[in-house]
Amino acid sequence: MIGVVGGLRRIGRDLARRRHLDAYVVAAFALVLAVLSLDGDLVSDDVRWSVVLAALGLLVFRVTLPESAGDVETVLRSRVAFDDVSLASRLRSAHTVCIFGPSAVNVLTPQTVDQLRSSVLAQRDGSVRIAVLDPSAADVLAMAAEQLDDAVDYPIQTLPDALDRTVVLLRSMATWKVAGRFEHRFARYNPGFSLVAVDPHEKHGVLIVEFHGFHNESVASRMHIELRRRDSEHWYEYWLDQFESLWSASTPPGERVADA
Numbered sequence: 616m617i618g619v620v621g622g623l624r625r626i627g628r629d630l631a632r633r634r635h636l637d638a639y640v641v642a643a644f645a646l647v648l649a650v651l652s653l654d655g656d657l658v659s660d661d662v663r664w665s666v667v668l669a670a671l672g673l674l675v676f677r678v679t680l681p682e683s684a685g686d687v688e689t690v691l692r693s694r695v696a697f698d699d700v701s702l703a704s705r706l707r708s709a710h711t712v713c714i715f716g717p718s719a720v721n722v723l724t725p726q727t728v729d730q731l732r733s734s735v736l737a738q739r740d741g742s743v744r745i746a747v748l749d750p751s752a753a754d755v756l757a758m759a760a761e762q763l764d765d766a767v768d769y770p771i772q773t774l775p776d777a778l779d780r781t782v783v784l785l786r787s788m789a790t791w792k793v794a795g796r797f798e799h800r801f802a803r804y805n806p807g808f809s810l811v812a813v814d815p816h817e818k819h820g821v822l823i824v825e826f827h828g829f830h831n832e833s834v835a836s837r838m839h840i841e842l843r844r845r846d847s848e849h850w851y852e853y854w855l856d857q858f859e860s861l862w863s864a865s866t867p868p869g870e871r872v873a874d875a
Contacts, residue, residue, distance in 0.1 A: 702811065703730040705821070709813050710738060713858050715746045715802070716809035716825075717759050718777035721834065723784060732791060741795025745785060746858075746865045749801035750778050759805040762827060769833045789868070800865035806857070815855050820844060822854050 703726040706712065712735050716722055723745075735741040748759060760774040785799040807827050814820040822842045831837055844851045 701726070703727045705813050706730040706734050709735050710740055711735075711742045711812075711814050711816065713744050713812040713815060713862075714810070715858055715861055717748045717763060717805055717827075718774055718781050719745060719747050719809070720772070720777035720781050722809070722811060723781060728784070728788070732788075732793065736791065736793040736795035736797060739794045741793075743795065743797045744862060745799045746802050746862055747781055747785070747799070748774075748778060748805060749803050749866065750775070750782060751801075752803045755803055755805060762805070762807075762829070766828075766830045767833060768831070771834070786868075798867075800862060800867055802861055802865040804864070806861060808857075810854065810858050812855065812858060815858075818844065822851060824854055 702722060703724070706727065707730065712731065714722055731743055735743055748756060750756060756775060756778070764770050764773050788797055789799065791797065805827075809825040809827070811823045812820065815822060820843065824840050824842070826838045826840075828837060842851050842854060
């Protein structure tokens with residue numbers, strides 16, 4: 616179903632930008648012809664062969680074309696574009712989830728948290744790791760708040776308040792009696808991005824990276840990139856290493872100098 620929705624969105628973008636119109640016209644004729652051919656008397660052999668030869672000629676023509684550059688807008692998108700596939704739905708069959716965000720409050724919705732508990736952490740080999748900024752690092756938090764709150768035209772919450780709510784949630788999650796393993800840590804540096812990795816070491820794994828930027832109209836306008844290993848082995852491993860490096864540099868709750 617997700618693939619169908621994505622395909623329809625791509626076709627809509629192509630039609631809006633008047634791309635590949637020849638292919639869509641021939642495909643439409645072929646589809647209509649296929650339906651009409653259910654009754655052999657409605658379509659003559661001449662018409663059928665005309666459509667077949669047109670499709671064959673178009674196929675040969677496109678094979679000879681030089682490879683075109685990818686559509687950057689299919690890779691770089693706003694947060695709104697990812698609402699069609701909720702994070703909670705991505706977690707239903709996941710075994711490993713890694714999350715970093717300054718507060719991660721927009722990721723850790725009630726639906727997502729419940730899916731983490733009932734799906735990922737319900738498995739003996741399930742693993743969830745979540746890192747957020749350390750609320751006891753006052754200087755780091757002040758600088759991050761200036762970037763994330765003050766540089767947004769229409770803010771809906773503040774970083775300190777959002778982080779406080781997340782810390783309470785993480786403490787609660789740490790007490791859950793679940794089969795899987797839950798860990799959380801506190802980072803003392805804001806790298807300028809948020810990241811969610813679902814089954815990152817599997818073939819079907821996905822990494823979603825959000826770039827905070829310097830100025831945004833709203834939180835929803837931030838740029839995202841969604842990567843799979845087949846898209847780029849190099850950049851997939853790069854962003855996976857970004858999380859692992861940040862995780863290694865972050866502090867477990869029991870080792871913090873000060874508590875929130």
